[in-house]
Amino acid sequence: xxxxxxxxxxxxxxxxxxxxxxxxxxxxxxxxxxxxxxxxxxxxxxxxxxxxxxxxxxxxxxxxxxxxxxxxxxxxxxxxxxxxxxx
Amino acid sequence: xxxxxxxxxxxxxxxxxxxxxxxxxxxxxxxxxxxxxxxxxxxxxxxxxxxxxxxxxxxxxxxxxxxxxxxxxxxxxxxxxxxxxxxxxxxxxxxxxxxxxxxxxxxxxxxxxxxxxxxxxxxxxxxxxxxxxxxxxxxxxxxxxxxxxxxxxxxxxxxxxxxxxxxxxxxxxxxxxxxxxxxxxxxxxxxxxxxxxxxxxxxxxxxxxxxxxxxxxxxxxxxxxxxxxxxxxxxxxxxxxxxxxxxxxxxxxxxxxxxxxxxxxxxxxxxxxxxxxxxxxxxxxxxxxxxxxxxxxxxxxxxxxxxxxxxxxxxxxxxxxxxxxxxxxxxxxxxxxxxxxxxxxxxxxxxxxxxxxxxxxxxxxxxxxxxxxxxxxxxxxxxxxxxxxxxxxxxxxxxxxxxxxxxxxxxxxxx
Numbered sequence: 001x002x003x004x005x006x007x008x009x010x011x012x013x014x015x016x017x018x019x020x021x022x023x024x025x026x027x028x029x030x031x032x033x034x035x036x037x038x039x040x041x042x043x044x045x046x047x048x049x050x051x052x053x054x055x056x057x058x059x060x061x062x063x064x065x066x067x068x069x070x071x072x073x074x075x076x077x078x079x080x081x082x083x084x085x086x087x
Numbered sequence: 088x089x090x091x092x093x094x095x096x097x098x099x100x101x102x103x104x105x106x107x108x109x110x111x112x113x114x115x116x117x118x119x120x121x122x123x124x125x126x127x128x129x130x131x132x133x134x135x136x137x138x139x140x141x142x143x144x145x146x147x148x149x150x151x152x153x154x155x156x157x158x159x160x161x162x163x164x165x166x167x168x169x170x171x172x173x174x175x176x177x178x179x180x181x182x183x184x185x186x187x188x189x190x191x192x193x194x195x196x197x198x199x200x201x202x203x204x205x206x207x208x209x210x211x212x213x214x215x216x217x218x219x220x221x222x223x224x225x226x227x228x229x230x231x232x233x234x235x236x237x238x239x240x241x242x243x244x245x246x247x248x249x250x251x252x253x254x255x256x257x258x259x260x261x262x263x264x265x266x267x268x269x270x271x272x273x274x275x276x277x278x279x280x281x282x283x284x285x286x287x288x289x290x291x292x293x294x295x296x297x298x299x300x301x302x303x304x305x306x307x308x309x310x311x312x313x314x315x316x317x318x319x320x321x322x323x324x325x326x327x328x329x330x331x332x333x334x335x336x337x338x339x340x341x342x343x344x345x346x347x348x349x350x351x352x353x354x355x356x357x358x359x360x361x362x363x364x365x366x367x368x369x370x371x372x373x374x375x376x377x378x379x380x381x382x383x384x385x386x387x388x389x390x391x392x393x394x395x396x397x398x399x400x401x402x403x404x405x406x407x408x409x410x411x412x413x414x415x416x417x418x419x420x421x422x423x424x425x426x427x428x429x430x431x432x433x434x435x436x437x438x439x440x441x442x443x444x445x446x447x448x449x450x451x452x453x454x455x456x457x458x459x460x461x462x463x464x465x466x467x468x469x470x471x472x473x474x475x476x477x478x479x480x481x482x483x484x485x486x487x488x489x490x491x492x493x494x495x496x497x498x499x500x501x502x
Contacts, residue, residue: 005111049181050228051105052174085111 001072001086010073010082019045019056022073027084037062039073054078057085089212090327091200092234092242093183093219095175096251098196099123099136102175103165105228120144121163124152135167139251176333178227186215192333199239201327216254224252240323241266243275262321267294276315281308293319334434335372340365340487341428347386348424356476358415359408360486361429363474366404367461367485369431375400376431379407381414384426393418400435403453407431428487 010025026036044059054077061070074085095101100123104116120141125132134155137146144159156162176195183190186209189201202212209215216233223231230252234245237258244266245257257265272282274293284307290296297319304312317323340361348354358381369376380394393414401407411429463472464485473484 003111003113049178049226050109051102051171052176052178052227053106053109053171055109083111 001070003086004084005074006084008073008082008084012075012082020075022058022060022075022082025073025082025084035064037064088237089202089206090236090239090242091198091202091212091216091219092239092246093179093198093200094232094234094243094246095179095196096230096232097136097138098175098229099167099172100138101229102172103168104138105175106168106171107165109228116163116165119163120146120159120161121165122146122152122155123167124155124164125167175227175229179223179231180331182219182222182226186219189327189329191327192330195333197243199242199327213254213256220252220254238321238323239325239327240275240318241321244273247273257321259321262297263294266321267292267297269293271296271319274315274318276311276318281311281315284308335374336434337378337430337432338365338368338372338376338434339428339430340368341382341426342486343426344424349421353482354419354424354427355412355415356480356482357427357486358411358429359474359476360482360484361427362408362411363404364485364487365429365431366402366407366457367464369407369434370402370457370461372434373437374434375402375437376407376434377401378430378432379410379414380430380432381411381418382428382430383415383419383424386423386425389422391418394430394432396433402437403457405453 006027008025008027011023013021013023015021021042022039024036024038026034029035039058039060039062041061042058043061046057046059048055048057056075056077058073058075059070060073061068063069069087071084072086074083075081076083097117100121101117103123104121108115117138118140119138120143121138122134122141123136124134132152134146134148134150134152137148141155141159141162146155146158146162152164172195176192179196180190180192180198183198183200187200187202187205189204191199193199202209202215206212212235216235220231220233223229232246232250232252233254234242234247235254235256236242236245241257241259241262245255248255248257248265255265269292270282271277271285271290271293272279274296277285277296285291285296288307290299296315299316299319301313301316304316306312308315342357342361344357348357377397377400378394379397380392382390382392384390395410395414397406397410407429415427460472469485470483476482477484
């Protein structure tokens with residue numbers, strides 16, 4: 001996987017307790033088209049504090065264009081925003 | 088006693104580097120000649136921190152970015168991000184707190200940990216230091232040096248032995264082999280001036296200083312001499328004083344005048360405007376100062392500094408100015424002045440107070456005047472209310488920068 005670290009629009013489920021779970025997200029491809037991806041599976045959530053920046057890193061998998069692909073989504077807790085971290 | 092000293096390796100630079108990687112950057116600043124330095128856009132400012140490759144091309148902390156670029160034209164310069172550094176410092180403290188309640192945050196990138204009482208729980212200090220070092224690297228993305236010994240001084244000296252990402256011990260039986268061969272300037276509290284004076288009497292290593300007669304040291308350097316004599320022998324009895332906030336150790340404001348000042352009244356007015364700013368910053372910190380210093384630079388670029396320890400703590404502009412003006416009279420010999428500054432040190436928090444016999448009755452009145460002046464300025468701007476001397480002149484009623492937000496430095500002296 002390669003680091004892309006692109007900010008994405010996201011819909012997430014904030015449960016009463018526990019961590020937020022990404023539901024779907026939208027990002028812009030190189031050619032300018034918007035692509036929406038439904039988060040189908042989450043394998044692992046990791047809490048990180050690299051450089052004191054608190055983040056949650058999600059290991060996910062979805063069907064993108066008919067192919068199952070693994071990727072990582074990142075939630076930046078202080079900034080309250082989502083990033084497509086690795087694909 | 089078992090004391091740890093934890094010191095982040097080239098803190099500002101590696102914190103910026105780790106954050107850049109975390110934000111998706113591909114280049115690790117630590118692997119190329121790079122520095123953290125004041126505003127890149129205006130093309131001036133100084134080197135605040137440097138990478139190890141930058142050190143290898145001869146770049147020094149504190150020199151101007153211009154000088155640094157002359158040594159290495161392709162030098163990478165990143166601006167400082169104080170919020171990030173505060174976060175990194177807090178994260179570092181967060182990990183350490185899991186191992187001992189007695190932690191002194193000595194500066195933004197250094198902590199002392201008193202491990203004595205926690206040893207029965209976490210075991211061998213060396214094994215724990217290894218665990219902390221590993222966790223810092225893995226969880227926070229930067230490396231630290233850890234020094235272990237039986238007092239703060241030796242722990243600090245130990246953590247400075249060899250960098251980066253290392254653990255060192257410096258127990259009393261190791262002083263002779265590990266500390267005494269080092270140049271005397273490496274010793275804590277021995278600065279450039281002291282080292283130069285020691286060199287004149289052929290004291291070049293810490294070992295030679297340790298062997299010196301303490302009466303001779305006292306004669307040469309007063310109480311500071313006795314202190315460095317003890318430090319050279321590894322003696323330090325200061326306790327780890329827990330603090331969860333990093334304490335700012337001093338405030339300073341300075342200015343360059345656009346012409347050379349020769350008039351006494353004008354010079355004192357400039358000094359007053361600096362005192363106004365420094366005093367307001369002091370009050371904003373909820374602190375009082377008992378050390379006032381004045382610094383000036385003449386048109387011939389000769390610098391002079393005088394300082395005075397007051398017998399009380401104050402946060403009043405007028406008190407600060409009275410001391411500063413007296414100091415200015417002492418060190419100004421009538422030559423044209425192009426730059427001047429005022430510094431406040433030996434701070435104490437406002438909630439602790441030593442009452443003085445000699446407090447004037449007006450003190451509390453003045454205190455509330457300063458408070459209201461601060462409030463008016465905060466709401467309507469610095470020029471909204473000013474002292475009479477500034478009326479109908481080109482002088483500003485407050486001079487010097489404000490350092491919005493947390494502006495804490497690394498290292499530094501102080502008890």
